[in-house]
Amino acid sequence: MRMDALQGFRQELDAVDEELVRLVARRLQVCDRVAQWKRENGVPMMQPQRVEQVKRRCAELGAAQGLERAFVEALYTLIIDEACRREERIIDG
Secondary structure (H helix, E strand, C coil): CHHHHHHHHHHHHHHHHHHHHHHHHHHHHHHHHHHHHHHHHCCCCCCHHHHHHHHHHHHHHHHHCCCCHHHHHHHHHHHHHHHHHHHHHHHHC
16 A cells, blocks of 8 residues: 555656646747847847846745745756757857
8 A cells, every 4th residue: 555655656746747748848839930030130139138037046945935035047048958958059050
């Protein structure tokens, strides 16, 4: 019985992981569209004020859900770094 409960938790975690990966992929797809727009309109890739705004906003959202601000900021640093790599590839052609 106890192992059944553990298996249930693992299945729930697997479902959450699938959703999380889908959402990250969706976010990066939007970033790809932003990069294409920037390329077409001659807008520089890096917008440091926007990066800080996103990290701050998401840290606040995370804190409201009981997450450590530093954790959320680190998570978004990874996500934004990947978005920047993709943007650079698109903008530089």
